[in-house]
Amino acid sequence: MCTETDDLKLLLFAFNCGQIPHASTVIRNAILSTIVRDQPTTQPQTSQSHLDFPDFIFLSLQELAPIYDCFLWRNEDEFLTPFIDAVTHLTGINEGVFEHVATCSAGLTFAVLFRHVPSSLSIGDVRTSVVTLGYFETGLKGAASIRANVSSGTLSTEITFVAAHLTANEGYREIRDHNFQDIARKFAYFTNDSVNFSKEDATDRDFFYKDGSQVFILGDLNYRVALPPPTTPLLQAAGIAVPGAPSAAADQSKLAGNYLRTPKWVAPQHSFVEDWMDYDELTISRKHAGTAFFGFDEADVTFPPTYKFDSNREYAPGRVPSWCDRVLYFDMFEGGSGIKVEKYASLPELDGSDHIPVYAITTVPFKRPGSLSEQLVANLLKHNIAASTAAPAYQITSRGVSLDRQVAPTAIRARQIKLQNRHIAARTGRIKAMEKLIGGLVYLVLTPAGNGILLAAVLGLVSAYMLLRTYPPGIDPYRTGLEYEGRPTTTASDKQMLNSD
Template sequence: MDSVTLFCFTFNCAQVIHSPKTIQKGLKKALNGTLYPDIVFLSLQEVGPIYDVFWGLGQSYVDPFIDAVVNLTTSNYSLVSQCSAGLTFGLLFQRKNSQVSISDVQTSSVTFGYFETGLKGAASVRIKVSDETTKLGPVELTFVAAHLAANEGYKHLRDHNFRDIARKLAFFNDTKHKSRSFLYKDNAHVFILGDLNYRTALPRQTFVQGIAAPDTTPPKWSQPSSSYVDDWFQYDELTKSRQQADAFIGFTEPTLGFAPTYKFTDSRDYSRRRIPSWCDRIMYIDAFVSNSDQKVPPILVSEYTSLPDVAGSDHIPVYALITVPLAQPGILAPEIVQKLSSKDIAVSSESIPIVASLRGVDRADRNGLPAVIARQIKLQDRHIVARNSRIKNTEKLIGVVVYLLQTTIGNEILIGFGAGLISVTIYWMFRSNES
């Protein structure tokens, strides 16, 4: 075989547990009539309640998805890697009877929710794949599960979140962390998928299950075309961010032809509280220049659509079936590298070795590094240190607060504490009057 087949799936789980049978049924419908892919990558956001996940109790919410994929076919899949960034998880599977060999598994994560916590973030897996029979490869693949800033009117925050992902994800090439690479890298395919939260950029009052006819009071609503794309997609924020190079520089999205995937009510109608939007997306870098005389075949996307069969959330999941040639894609195009540099985003280039840390690096060698690379290494090191201390402690504190405010038991604790405090206060007031 001269290519590897991928199934990429993204789903905002709405912080509830899902049935493995329901998930598996949806996945099988998506794969109906196709050969089961060599690699499956799931991007899961809001996997479980904040208090459970932040206190390390979120695995029970992830296990149904693992069970659904592991037992997807008679040939079965094996879990290669699980990575997480707070409430966002990435799961990578390999089909057991596949000719594809996976090696050099690396993971990285970045969080950028309130106080840099994992309320929002990105979890990533980087692997090398090759064909055991034809000896083609290895080719490097990076999968990023992402959940960006929410709410309408915050495109600038989502753009900033992407730049955090591009700058702070650090992949260390060995256990001793002697060298590292960045998200953007020569000869490395990158796939990013998740609840990217980009909205349809029109005032909310112009939408109620359709587009308002002008100059009517009250407004009259007309249903859009069956796919909604013709009427609404021109206002999509993510497309504008890509076109203006505000975010996702060098990324390509397959042709989108499905209806908005957010926000739904329990009855699976669009909620009037939000503008229907394509929040859930899948993209990949397609900005390479071949560094050989041989032209590299392009990435092929045979299907890119939503999967309404998987319910239980106010989002509808999205998936893509992708074929990647087992050949080096080439170096990143110079104009892409220039645009990235203007956003202070560094690229791992074969011509510039990336040191693991600026600590211990001779000053002359350090001064020889491009400034954008030196700044990015410092930024990554600071985030890694913060993730292992301050941010984790903040997440636990947030978990406690959310538990007290959002659960029945937590409310009872607060009421009991409040009642006890009032009783003590009254007691001391009477004691003071008696004396």
């Protein structure tokens, strides 16, 4: 970039790795293909040196490594290194195209940021934050975030990248909504690395929602397609025909396995997008229920569902294909005129997981952004979510009710600061101990080596029990009537003689 008016170009990549290692060359080819596809068709593709590389690449990785590797051994680096190598040596020819800026992890979820070099852009004030979700907040689910200030000449903009992994399983839309609300409440970006977490009234931090900060949140959000039964009047009234729907006489318990079996990956499958998107839970939560991702937008989804695939790269029988992997953005510019999504697609070439990765290529202009709208701040206060804004929140009303009478903004801020400090402090104590316990249990149950240890322990306990049963310590077999080393059982006369003694 040479001028202050240029846009900032981003490549956002989300992949649930399925706890399976991936080769660096495979990752490199897959990510590079997203850049090649984005080039104008009139531009000759004779050399990779002519490619228009993005200014930043952000990777959102979920289930990067097995649970025991992340929680017990802490050796997830061997799973992360291929991704870092793939981007830093993206062309495979000349090095130094991208440099690794920062990595942030929350359990099994990783956020990794790269910057294109050489570049006239400067990056500074890099901050990170994590929120753990899932059982006991151990990081089985969670979110990791990197916030940075990017400058071009005298102009600058702040960008927040979030890698997220929300609660799984069908029918849990409300829980996933609460997951997002927890993320929005608990994220805190400290301005001082040496902040004292025990000081509950510390205020040297920013919140998730902030004036002037563009936010991208991507990853395995786990929202499913909540299809009604194919024979219900709701589908018939809507005129929607489910692909391959069975007859009414079919066994209702086997509907999912029968009508959702599809051929190998063929794109595009417009029947999925056109007929099923109305039942996408994320769309329902954002646009209709209004219970999650307040103020966020998403480009049109034109790719087939990205989950769940079996080993044959077919949609798994018995599971409704869903768009679990998504990319959303929060546009701070007036009228939504800032962030532009140039490409939003899936990447079936990168396999090995039960998910298909997705990516988005976006641009962010270097122009002065706006502030959080009064309507948005009102909604945040309604859901007890603090924000870093100069707007007079106490004057905002919603549905004719003054919000300062329901929840005082100053009380929200104080409460969120206390919650954040306790949450971050716990990461160094109780939660870490619980992670090791869960990692150890998973290692014993799900790995051959762990099964061997578990089996040896069980056999040892059984052997010890049998040994104690055979040789009861401190008990005279003649007094108990037990046979010992071939001696006969104590008779009645023996007992009478013993008693007379």
